[in-house]
Amino acid sequence: MxxxxxxxxxxxxxxxxxxxxxxxxxxxxxxxxxxxxxxxxxxxxxxxxxxxxxxGLSFARYEMLRLLAFTRQGRMPMASAIARLQVHPTSVTNTVDRLVRDELAEREPHPVDGRAAMLVITDAGRDLVERATAALNTNVFESPGLDADETAEVVRLIARLRKGAGDFTDPRPQPEPL
Known part of the structure; x- marks a missing residue:
């Protein structure tokens, strides 16, 4: 309460x-x-x-729509979504089921792997996630409760904690072009 x-x-x-x-x-x-x-x-x-x-969105549904909207063609393999969102596959499946039911996303057959599915954002999903992102930017992200320097410091410290826990590694340097 x-x-x-x-x-x-x-x-x-x-x-x-x-x-x-x-x-x-x-x-x-x-x-x-x-x-x-x-x-x-x-x-x-x-x-x-x-x-x-x-x-009408939970944060999980918002994240999935935002992830799909960030892709070049508004689509990605289900396995990629699971890896990027860092949640259990069942949670992603349930989230996608609700998005499909509400006609905000669709499942399509994977073009190469017949066992896999592609997730595709619909026009309605893209419109909704753009409006929701504008609201989140205004109501939460632009004023998270700390000033810009404090925000950067908290993010830096939490990234150290996450990296120490094995959440991610630093990207390898790209080779020099030939």
Whole structure:
């Protein structure tokens, strides 16, 4: 249930105090980091959900449409979508099923692999994702709650955390042209 007023005390700071009081000082910083990131995720997702609700989109459906709209021809193999979105294949399948049901995307046979499917954004899907992107840009992304330097620093730190967890590697340098 959403709150209308801020809490008088930061519950995460209180949790850290309790962690230390219970002898878990070595873990207190990590617990505070994890809990803070999770809470920030909840706050940002609430803003995103509120912005996407008038468009009848969840963030998962929005991401899939945006991914398809970014491609040159508005299509990509299902396996590529799964890899890029970094979610379980069942989640992608369910998201695509709903997009197809709402005529925002279509499935087509893969031109080479008869077992695979191509995902294709429809004109209605492209129109909807463009309008939803404009709303997200205005209501969330242009003012995420930090200034530009702070935003860049948080992104840099989280990228270090993600890379350290094996989420991605640095791209290999391209060979010099012959």
């Amino acid at each position: 959403p709150r209308n007023a801020p809490l008088p005390v930061d519950p995460i700071a209180e949790a850290k105090r309790q962690w230390i009081a219970h002898g878990w000082e070595d873990s207190a910083g990590g617990m505070t980091l994890v809990t803070s990131v999770m809470r920030a995720h909840q706050l940002l997702l609430a803003r995103i959900d509120a912005t996407l609700k008038p468009f």
